[in-house]
Amino acid sequence: MPTFDVYENKNQAVRDAYAMLAANIQINNKQHKQQLIIVTSCNPQEGKTTLAINLSIALANSGFNVLLIDTDMRKPEKAKRLYQNVQMGLSDYINGRIELSEAIIKTNINHFSYLASGRHDPNPIALLSSSRFEGLVEKIRKDQALDYVIFDTPALTSVADGALVASKGDAALIVAKMGYTKTPDLKRVKEQLERMNVTILGVVLNKVKKLDYKVHYRSYDYFFDAEHFYNNEAFGKKEAQNKKETLSKRDGILS
Ligand SMILES: Nc1ncnc2c1ncn2[C@@H]1O[C@H](COP(=O)(O)OP(=O)(O)OP(=O)(O)O)[C@@H](O)[C@H]1O
Numbered sequence: 001m002p003t004f005d006v007y008e009n010k011n012q013a014v015r016d017a018y019a020m021l022a023a024n025i026q027i028n029n030k031q032h033k034q035q036l037i038i039v040t041s042c043n044p045q046e047g048k049t050t051l052a053i054n055l056s057i058a059l060a061n062s063g064f065n066v067l068l069i070d071t072d073m074r075k076p077e078k079a080k081r082l083y084q085n086v087q088m089g090l091s092d093y094i095n096g097r098i099e100l101s102e103a104i105i106k107t108n109i110n111h112f113s114y115l116a117s118g119r120h121d122p123n124p125i126a127l128l129s130s131s132r133f134e135g136l137v138e139k140i141r142k143d144q145a146l147d148y149v150i151f152d153t154p155a156l157t158s159v160a161d162g163a164l165v166a167s168k169g170d171a172a173l174i175v176a177k178m179g180y181t182k183t184p185d186l187k188r189v190k191e192q193l194e195r196m197n198v199t200i201l202g203v204v205l206n207k208v209k210k211l212d213y214k215v216h217y218r219s220y221d222y223f224f225d226a227e228h229f230y231n232n233e234a235f236g237k238k239e240a241q242n243k244k245e246t247l248s249k250r251d252g253i254l255s
């Protein structure tokens with residue numbers, strides 16, 4: 001059976017941030033029931049796929065069985081973040097070319113399986129509004145072994161695909177890009193999700209500039225507040241230097 005390699009973010013601070021998000025989702029899921037979570041945003045390129053992948057990894061690392069479904073059938077395969085000669089997937093299942101058991105593949109990360117979007121199809125709207133897609137969601141809901149199903153979607157306001165998928169979810173995470181996503185658009189997406197009876201878990205603010213992070217979130221800071229550590233007499237000089245180097249390696253956390 002083929003497996004799929006997913007690469008974990010090497011930056012510990014970034015991993016911690018996703019682990020925190022996964023923990024919050026878990027805390028909110030009081031009845032510990034299976035959840036179908038939609039990762040959505042107002043516009044393209046705000047970070048949905050990045051979040052969907054990393055959230056799946058964080059939940060899987062906490063021991064939950066996670067299935068990530070890529071429902072974005074418009075993006076060329078080579079432009080995919082998770083592309084690995086895995087051509088068959090959702091579109092092929094809906095078109096009856098493969099069985100679900102063949103379409104869902106294991107990844108190199110325990111508890112994390114993946115359903116790729118599949119081969120390019122000229123009409124994703126027809127596929128996502130088909131009874132076969134509806135049936136797939138029902139099958140997944142009946143699968144007691146799955147704790148979380150994460151749907152990566154195209155932006156909600158760009159094409160109808162995103163809305164078709166969102167309507168099938170239990171809950172949604174909205175990704176917003178700092179300094180880019182407009183409040184009225186966010187409001188519209190919120191209202192759209194509410195009309196579909198999808199619970200909004202929250203908004204993930206992505207691509208926060210380090211300076212903004214410092215200005216707005218300093219009191220919550222544990223990534224950037226290490227300076228006073230260096231100035232602490234009790235903190236050995238060598239150790240302080242090591243910490244400083246570690247911190248500079250973490251600079252990739254926020255763009
Ligand atoms: N926190 C971040 N810091 C820096 N770059 C990021 C961050 N999140 C995402 N990116 C980059 O932004 C680009 C868009 O991200 P991604 O593909 O996750 O967005 P998307 O919302 O899924 O886009 P699309 O709507 O096209 O599917 C990618 O190049 C990704 O590497």
Ligand SMILES: [Mg+2]
Nearest residue numbers: 048049072153
């Ligand atoms: Mg995407």
